[in-house]
Amino acid sequence: MASRDTGRIVVGLVIFLVLASFPVWFSATQGRSDYRPELEYPAGETKCVESKEYMRTWHMDLLNQWRDSVVRKGVRTYTSDAHHTDYDMSLQNTCMKCHTNKANFCDRCHDYVGVSPKCWECHVEPRGAE
Amino acid sequence: MEKDRRDFLKLAGSVLGLGATAPAAALASTGGRPVQEEGTHWAMVVDTRKCQAKEGCTACTDACHLAHNVPKIPEEAHEVKWIWKEKYPQAFPNQVHPYIEDSLRDRNVPVLCNHCERPPCVRVCPTQATFKDEQGIVTIDMHRCIGCRYCIAACPYGSRSFNWKDPRPYLQDIQSDYPTRTKGVVEKCNFCEERLAKGQIPACVEACVTAECGALLFGDLSDPESEVSRLLRTTNTIRRKPNLGTAPSVFYIV
Numbered sequence: 001m002a003s004r005d006t007g008r009i010v011v012g013l014v015i016f017l018v019l020a021s022f023p024v025w026f027s028a029t030q031g032r033s034d035y036r037p038e039l040e041y042p043a044g045e046t047k048c049v050e051s052k053e054y055m056r057t058w059h060m061d062l063l064n065q066w067r068d069s070v071v072r073k074g075v076r077t078y079t080s081d082a083h084h085t086d087y088d089m090s091l092q093n094t095c096m097k098c099h100t101n102k103a104n105f106c107d108r109c110h111d112y113v114g115v116s117p118k119c120w121e122c123h124v125e126p127r128g129a130e
Numbered sequence: 131m132e133k134d135r136r137d138f139l140k141l142a143g144s145v146l147g148l149g150a151t152a153p154a155a156a157l158a159s160t161g162g163r164p165v166q167e168e169g170t171h172w173a174m175v176v177d178t179r180k181c182q183a184k185e186g187c188t189a190c191t192d193a194c195h196l197a198h199n200v201p202k203i204p205e206e207a208h209e210v211k212w213i214w215k216e217k218y219p220q221a222f223p224n225q226v227h228p229y230i231e232d233s234l235r236d237r238n239v240p241v242l243c244n245h246c247e248r249p250p251c252v253r254v255c256p257t258q259a260t261f262k263d264e265q266g267i268v269t270i271d272m273h274r275c276i277g278c279r280y281c282i283a284a285c286p287y288g289s290r291s292f293n294w295k296d297p298r299p300y301l302q303d304i305q306s307d308y309p310t311r312t313k314g315v316v317e318k319c320n321f322c323e324e325r326l327a328k329g330q331i332p333a334c335v336e337a338c339v340t341a342e343c344g345a346l347l348f349g350d351l352s353d354p355e356s357e358v359s360r361l362l363r364t365t366n367t368i369r370r371k372p373n374l375g376t377a378p379s380v381f382y383i384v
Binding site: 074 | 199261263264265269271272273304305306307308309310311312323327
């Protein structure tokens, strides 16, 4: 009972499936699905404020906590949960003193995941990037 | 019937009278001084005579504006200022008359945010971006400022500036330990709270001392033995626009 349009329908379906599955087969053949941004870690430093895993997942929340603590409450010292060291809660004067190259650290990941934090509209990035 | 009404009015009158005396008594018990919250209350005393003796000196402004990345924008409408000088009649419009002495008429007075005890800017801020901290400093949370400029309208001293444009192109030497601001936020003097936290005195006061002028004195008003408290007790000082009831924390010797 093949209608005279069977051929056209099959061709149309094939074209549709090829296009619809484009992300799958393109990234499988051409893409870099295993790509991970390479970050440049500060030379000579062995530990961050908290563990690497914690910082990777939660640094933005930690920074927001620091911001609220310093600006609203005037509490400026943070004690690390991981190694009980005291830190001055400051993006420019603590974080960026080690991570002196924003382009090779912050930006690499942020660009990869497509986020653009507004920190740097006011906060000054270290000269190390120049 | 008539007697009942008279009794009622007497009773009502005495009850109302009692109610009215309570706040008055509370005020009287503090000797007319504002009720201070616990803790530090930072204040500044400006000796305008010493300042005038060094006419043309801009040490305080230069030091402040450098430390806080305050841009120097040539167009007056876009100016950003934290501390600057005004003529006495402009700074003290309520404390001037047509026959005022010449030395006062021409005197340059350093002006800055007064860190009022009752700050009108804080009352009007719709996002609570500007607030009074526990040390009496009126400060701005730049992260929360939406740039509505209500605070600018509310401040009777013109202490606040708005960033009409990105300030960075107007900064020659950006200090990397303090942020700049961005287009669309309000800014003003913060009494150097970031320096106070480190136990330093404000940049303007330090610069004034270095310039061997000594016109600016900074200290804790809640400590009766502090230098500012002592100076205020022993010298006649005035505040800007006292009739508005804002109770500035910046005092002037004229």
